[in-house]
Amino acid sequence: MNIIQKWNSISLVKRIICGLIIGAILGVAVPNLTVIGILGTLFVGALKAIAPVLVFFLVMAALACGQEGGGKTMGRVVALYLIGTFAAAVVAVVACHFIYITLPLGSGASTDGYVAAGSVGEVFTNLLANIVANPIGSMVNANYLGILFWAVIFGLALKQASESTKAALNDFSEAVTAAVRGVISCAPFGICGLVFTTVSTSGLGIFTEYGKVLAILVGCMAFVAFILNPIIVFTQIKSNPYPLVMKCLKDSFITAFFTRSSAANIPVNMTLCKELGLDEDNYSISIPLGATINMAGAAITITVMTLACVNTLGMEVPLAMKVLLSFVAAISACGASGVAGGSLLLIPLACSLFGISNDIAMQVVGIGFIIGVIQDSCETGLNSSTDALFTAAAEFHDMKAAGKDIWAWRKK
Numbered sequence: 001m002n003i004i005q006k007w008n009s010i011s012l013v014k015r016i017i018c019g020l021i022i023g024a025i026l027g028v029a030v031p032n033l034t035v036i037g038i039l040g041t042l043f044v045g046a047l048k049a050i051a052p053v054l055v056f057f058l059v060m061a062a063l064a065c066g067q068e069g070g071g072k073t074m075g076r077v078v079a080l081y082l083i084g085t086f087a088a089a090v091v092a093v094v095a096c097h098f099i100y101i102t103l104p105l106g107s108g109a110s111t112d113g114y115v116a117a118g119s120v121g122e123v124f125t126n127l128l129a130n131i132v133a134n135p136i137g138s139m140v141n142a143n144y145l146g147i148l149f150w151a152v153i154f155g156l157a158l159k160q161a162s163e164s165t166k167a168a169l170n171d172f173s174e175a176v177t178a179a180v181r182g183v184i185s186c187a188p189f190g191i192c193g194l195v196f197t198t199v200s201t202s203g204l205g206i207f208t209e210y211g212k213v214l215a216i217l218v219g220c221m222a223f224v225a226f227i228l229n230p231i232i233v234f235t236q237i238k239s240n241p242y243p244l245v246m247k248c249l250k251d252s253f254i255t256a257f258f259t260r261s262s263a264a265n266i267p268v269n270m271t272l273c274k275e276l277g278l279d280e281d282n283y284s285i286s287i288p289l290g291a292t293i294n295m296a297g298a299a300i301t302i303t304v305m306t307l308a309c310v311n312t313l314g315m316e317v318p319l320a321m322k323v324l325l326s327f328v329a330a331i332s333a334c335g336a337s338g339v340a341g342g343s344l345l346l347i348p349l350a351c352s353l354f355g356i357s358n359d360i361a362m363q364v365v366g367i368g369f370i371i372g373v374i375q376d377s378c379e380t381g382l383n384s385s386t387d388a389l390f391t392a393a394a395e396f397h398d399m400k401a402a403g404k405d406i407w408a409w410r411k412k
Contacts, residue, residue, distance in 0.1 A: 027199025043190020
């Protein structure tokens, strides 16, 4: 017990960094010791399993037992999500306008079994269908739009319930939260396993043939994380945004990068929001919603890969058409979670704007799968950490207007 207490007394971030280093060393030294990778599989599996239950009961309890209000803050959060996603697509367009990149078409990975999205209308038809999906099925399939919809319905219905019923609902919500804390405390071991698997199975080949494409993708995402997002946050809190930005990147980006799952990172983001002193009634809704519609990384991937394909085919595209691509990429990215395969399978939809055939577009998707070990990790890290960042920025805006200290979390 003393060892466990000492272990838990160390900062979680420091423990995760230790797990990261050990995993990398083991991946190089004993790449065949695959049993280490099981730790990562178990960790991601546990997070994915508990996240739907956590979201459902937190949202339901927040609505059933919470006070009126918060609608203005939620509206601000959603606005930041949409603005951030569109701005990220514009950043990608600007980068590709000044840096000419092409793709080695014909050398993509197999895309058998994957079905690309047909049109923006089809994407949003699927999204609407997900909203009203069976609540039990939504929890089993981690369909967060469906989970949010039914949690809101049940939460509003339970507003008139007895105090004992509300107390029981709160107790169950607290129990699920405690279970999540237990899972997150195992993050160093999970990260160790995930890093081991990545290092032992992924060679350096992707950095040669696809290096320039990767550099543009990662560069755009880094620009959004360290330049664009701080500017957006500054407009809300009117003070230095970097302490908040770095806190979100440190506590959320790292785990999202290695789990490569926004759903698995929902409990991590909720824990982060609690540390920041945010209102649970707000973040219990905004964080799972952000995992669905806040897709800056996906917008960048769709835009860069599409314009690289356009360049490869030698097509001349006017700037106005590229701006239209930004708009389509942003809207499509919001529906990425409703399409099997995520952002990569929305590339054919974007390519269709330029009359590119589906056969060629699917070759681009195949290349996306090859570089996915880096691209998808960075994309998920940016998407997920920005969920917490914009949630905090919106609430800190209201707190500052009310004369409250928005930096109290730094003094703890």
